[in-house]
Amino acid sequence: EPEVTQTPSHQVTQMGQEVILRCVPISNHLYFYWYRQILGQKVEFLVSFYNNEISEKSEIFDDQFSVERPDGSNFTLKIRSTKLEDSAMYFCASSERPSGLAGQGQETQYFGPGTRLLVL
């Protein structure tokens, strides 16, 4: 069964360093998402992406964050200068069609296993 994959599974970095988290969405999916879960908190939305553009982003997704689809298979989240509070589990998700537009209410988002980021 097709699945979303993410690399690395764990990453430790120093504060101020740049990190790139990588995701390979399901191959025929066109809509991509990043979420994160800080330990002990709820999973929270970061950004949605379609057709090489950000569709929607949360207030968390500031100028330190960027997303890219550098080729036909990968989807990346870059954090330019990590802060201690960026430590979290980062999840990538994908869907075949948009989850929120008219007529697409049934659309499932498929999640990867996450990358645990620890900023020291």
Next chain:
Amino acid sequence: ILNVEQSPQSLHVQEGDSTNFTCSFPSSNFYALHWYRWETAKSPEALFVMTLNGDEKKKGRISATLNTKEGYSYLYIKGSQPEDSATYLCAFLAGGTSYGKLTFGQGTILTVHP
């Protein structure tokens, strides 16, 4: 700010017990309610996407109901097995121009004891 709450926070049951837990969400601007099952170190697994008031969906021993007017969904597990042990997450999708922004509850951690 949308508020999605799940209860209880955690639940311990014996193998064979049936159990249920609740997801509360805003009753206005509803578009869909997603349920996920998440085992540690694995991907959250999609269980159901529910869109219509009164919806009832079933997958094996797991079923879910939806009440959009009062803003809640129940997840039921019949005859719990140890392999059902996981965190169960619900996520609310608002209507309008949301491009798939899911708002999650905090999850219910289920432990099924043999």
